[in-house]
Structure formats: C-alpha cells, structure tokens
Amino acid sequence: MTAFTFSAFHELSCYPGIVLGIIILGLAIVAYTLYDLFFHPLSGIPGPIGARTGLWSWKSTRAARKDMGWKLLELHNKYGTVVRIARNEASICDPVAINQIYRFKSPLEKTRFYESLQGLDGPTSISTVDNKRHAEMRRAESPAYATKLFADFEEKIDASCADLTEHLDQCIDAGKGTMDVGHVLQMFAIDAVGELALGKSFGLCATGKDTHNWLPMLAQFLEIACLVGTQPIIASIFRRVAQMLPEPSNVKILTGIVNSRIDSRLKEYKAQETTYHGHQDMLEKLMAAQNPDGSEYSLQQVRAAVGSVLGAGSDTTAIIMRAMIRFVVGDAEIYRKVQKEIDDAVNCGGIQFPLSYNDADKLPYFQACLKETLRLHPPVPWTLSRSIGAGGAYISGRFFAKGTEVSMSPFVLHRCGEAYGDDAAVFRPERWLEADPEQRKTMEHNNLAFGAGPRVCIGKTIGMLEVSKVMPFLFWKYEVGFTPRSATSPHTHKVGRAVDGCASMAEPYFVTSQWVALQSDFWCDISRRRVA
Numbered sequence: 001m002t003a004f005t006f007s008a009f010h011e012l013s014c015y016p017g018i019v020l021g022i023i024i025l026g027l028a029i030v031a032y033t034l035y036d037l038f039f040h041p042l043s044g045i046p047g048p049i050g051a052r053t054g055l056w057s058w059k060s061t062r063a064a065r066k067d068m069g070w071k072l073l074e075l076h077n078k079y080g081t082v083v084r085i086a087r088n089e090a091s092i093c094d095p096v097a098i099n100q101i102y103r104f105k106s107p108l109e110k111t112r113f114y115e116s117l118q119g120l121d122g123p124t125s126i127s128t129v130d131n132k133r134h135a136e137m138r139r140a141e142s143p144a145y146a147t148k149l150f151a152d153f154e155e156k157i158d159a160s161c162a163d164l165t166e167h168l169d170q171c172i173d174a175g176k177g178t179m180d181v182g183h184v185l186q187m188f189a190i191d192a193v194g195e196l197a198l199g200k201s202f203g204l205c206a207t208g209k210d211t212h213n214w215l216p217m218l219a220q221f222l223e224i225a226c227l228v229g230t231q232p233i234i235a236s237i238f239r240r241v242a243q244m245l246p247e248p249s250n251v252k253i254l255t256g257i258v259n260s261r262i263d264s265r266l267k268e269y270k271a272q273e274t275t276y277h278g279h280q281d282m283l284e285k286l287m288a289a290q291n292p293d294g295s296e297y298s299l300q301q302v303r304a305a306v307g308s309v310l311g312a313g314s315d316t317t318a319i320i321m322r323a324m325i326r327f328v329v330g331d332a333e334i335y336r337k338v339q340k341e342i343d344d345a346v347n348c349g350g351i352q353f354p355l356s357y358n359d360a361d362k363l364p365y366f367q368a369c370l371k372e373t374l375r376l377h378p379p380v381p382w383t384l385s386r387s388i389g390a391g392g393a394y395i396s397g398r399f400f401a402k403g404t405e406v407s408m409s410p411f412v413l414h415r416c417g418e419a420y421g422d423d424a425a426v427f428r429p430e431r432w433l434e435a436d437p438e439q440r441k442t443m444e445h446n447n448l449a450f451g452a453g454p455r456v457c458i459g460k461t462i463g464m465l466e467v468s469k470v471m472p473f474l475f476w477k478y479e480v481g482f483t484p485r486s487a488t489s490p491h492t493h494k495v496g497r498a499v500d501g502c503a504s505m506a507e508p509y510f511v512t513s514q515w516v517a518l519q520s521d522f523w524c525d526i527s528r529r530r531v532a
Ligand code: HEM
Pocket: 125, 126, 127, 138, 308, 309, 312, 313, 314, 316, 317, 320, 378, 379, 380, 384, 448, 449, 450, 451, 452, 454, 455, 456, 457, 458, 459, 460, 462, 463, 464
C-alpha cells in the first residue's frame, strides 16, 4: 500500500500541472466551504452542515427519497424557526412570515425551482418566475376560474361524480367491494378536470380503468420535475433534452385528446361565425384570453393553460379526498359524527343530492373535517420558495439579503404550535367549531395549503367545490372500512406510511412526500349503506 502510494506520488510529480490543478481545486473547495460557513449572508442560520456548505443538496436528497415533509419538520424541531436547508435557502416556520414572504406589495419572485413545473407547451402561471409576466397571465386566465362559471362547474362535477358512483356500484355488485380507493379517486379527479377544462370527461370512471396509464405518467412527471427542479441548471438542460425526445405513446394519446377537443371547439366557433360562442365554461374563457398587446391567446398558450389545470387540479384534489377518508374513517367517533350530520340533513330535507356548493355549508362538522384535512395533509408539502429582491427584506425578525431564497412548507407550518396551538399535530375538527370568529380568521390565514399572496392557487375554490360536493355524497352512500393489511391482503407495501412518515401496519395507505404528498396502495372495503 505504502509502495503503491509512493509510486503514485512519484508518477504525479512528473506532471506538475496536474498536481497544481489538484491543489488549486482543493483550495477552491476549502475557500468556498469556509465562505459558505462563515461569510455567506445566511451563515448565521443553523442547519445541516452539508446543506450549509452547499457540498450536499439536502433538497435533492429529499426529492429523491420522497420524504420532504417529515425530514423538514425534524430540522425545524432541532434548529428552530429559521433553518438553512441549502447554501442559499432558509426555510421558515413562523405564521408572522406569511405576509412577509407571500406579500402583495412588491411581491417576492418565485425561485427557478418552479420552471421545472412547466409542461411541454411552454410557460404557465405556476411555472413563471417573472412577476410581471405572471400577473399578465393571471389577469388573462382568471375569467376561466370565475365564480360566474360555478353553475357550469357544478353540473360538470355532478356528471363526474355520477360516473364515479356508478363505477363503485358496479364493483360492489360484482363482489369487488375491496378496491384501491386511492386509484378510483384519482380517476375521478382526472375525469373532473377533463370536464372542467375541456368540457368533456376523459371517461376513466365510465370505463372503470386507466387504459393508457395516465395516472402513473402524471405522477412521474411531477416527481421528475420536483427532483430536477432542485438543480435549476440540470433542469434547463433536462427540459431541452425532453423536448427533443419523442413523446411516449400514452402522452401522445393524452395530448391528442386535448388538441382535438380544442380543435372541435374552434370548428364550432367558425361555423357559428360569431364572437359569442354560447359556452359558459373554462375552455371558452381560456380561448378568449388575451395577451397584454390585445392579441388572442395562441393555440399553444391555450394548451399550456389547459395543461396547468390538468396538472395542478387533479392530483391535489384526489390527495385531499383520500386524506379525508383516512382521517374520518380512521376515527370511529369522527366517522359516526360525519355520517350522522349528513343523514340528519338529508332526512330533514336540509340538503339533497347532487349537493349544491351552497348547501355544503349546511354541514359544519363536515366542513371542519375538510379544513382539518387540508391542515394536516396539505397536498403540497414542499417548500414554496421565493427570492429576495433588491434592498433585501426583514422576515421573521431577520434581515435577508438580495438574492437569497426563503420558503415555507405548508406541512411544517400547519404542525407549528404558534399557528395552531399545542395540539397542532392532532386531527381535531372541533378546533374550527370552538374558535371564535377572530381565532378562526387567524387559523384560516395560517393555512398555506393553497399557498398565499399573488401566487395563491387560482383553482382553490374549484378544488373546494369538488371536494365539498362529492365527499358528503360518498360518506352518505357508502360504508368504508380499511382493508386489514396482512400477508395475503392486496397491498403492495407490507407496512403503511402516514403523512408524517410514521410506518405502521394499521396505516391504510403509503405516503411519499415530495412536491405533492401522494398516497398509494389505499385498499378499502366498500359497501352500500342502509340509507342509500
Ligand atoms: C385541494 C386542491 C388544491 C390544492 C391544495 C392546491 C394547491 C396549490 C398550491 C400550493 C399552489 C402553488 C402555490 C405556490 O407555489 O406558491 C397552487 C397553484 C395553482 N393551482 Fe392549485 N391546488 C388545488 C386545486 C387546484 C385546482 C382544482 C386547479 C384548477 C382548476 C388548480 C390550479 C392551480 C394553478 C393554475 C396554480 C398556479 C397559480 C398561479 O401561480 O397563479 N389548483 N395550487
């Protein structure tokens, strides 16, 4: 060994240029590390040493291992309110910081992470970093999300809900009441966004299957986007390469359907030779959207905007529906209360199905369960990161210099005592009913599930509309039990994993925590209830 080392050194000494290069590289790494640790604007903030030196990407590791929520919570429990999670990024867990980071006045720009959420048709409101460009897009596209269209949205969601329950009934009648409910709810969510964004369902629930494997494909897109997004330079190369590669066949089928629905709407308009097209739906509003110079949205812009509804509106809604079943059915007393509230409201004629969005407000305990679900299982647990602009900014009592990045994770904030009290980690719907109006307002404000400020989810009300209309019907019509996990059960995972990372045989599904906190393997035993 010694002889080998000596001879290696001897050989290297014949190449002084290489030796000098190695020494310079070593010194550069040491200098870079010392700068990051002691002189970088974030040097005073605690965090894992690898992340602070920038020699190890803590966030890429989280994206690869899909364990962001609970690992970030561990860091905050260890280091406190402000934690350095990358050489240039601090994560903050403080409700006071919401209005400072996600402010309306001189808003902070999104970080380049978001560029990776861009689809193949170009920039969308979620992926656009530049605030001015984002504001223009948001203004152009907001009529497609307006409350004026709610009558149309309700009809479309009712149609998708009818397909969903027909599918569930067929399964039960065929003796297949034990099913992966998570998968079925994802099919519903895709169908519903198809109805909303394109005026027609994709028909997954109606046919009972995801024929073209779109569900795993969409999940994979988000996972890869999140992973490469943690390395913006790699992400931009990746995007360029991806654009050159041929589309996989199932993506081709999906884009083909999107394009043909837009084309047929265009043909319909041409045939009518009128600017008023008669449809009061999202697609019409997106096709009528205008750029700041007054030009109409190009077909590519319409496709990108439709794509962002499909991408941002399906996973998130399905996640909330699964989580709500998990929390409600998982606690016998809460489940009984939810069912009783709905049964009583139906029996006394207070509500009827299909449930209107307004009538969903007549179910306060159900609504409290929904808020509690959004709190403990926010569909997006990832850090919603922003860049500090010129002049720097004071956040959570600290000064952050221009160019540094700050972020908050909905998952972490929602478990913070300052935001929700000492029992923040407990699913307790009563907290929303016991709170006085002022406390409720504060709790609502501290809920980051949809983001906050000028970049807040534009589809928030549509998402709430879907869940509020469909879930009471499912709780009323069906009895749900978790299929016990055993060596012979249909589960893929031997042990389940909760949204907080805890592994247990009793956990009915398996959660991965990345950009979204996705559940899989959610096997339930479904039967019809007596009242149906
Ligand atoms: C429970 C359901 C939903 C949740 C929890 C949710 C959550 C979020 C979050 C966290 C963001 C990003 C905020 C940020 O990065 O700061 C977002 C943005 C967005 N969401 Fe949602 N979302 C939901 C449903 C929907 C639906 C149904 C649609 C479409 C119909 C939608 C469309 C969008 C769009 C277009 C954006 C980008 C908005 C912008 O940057 O202007 N979302 N959503």
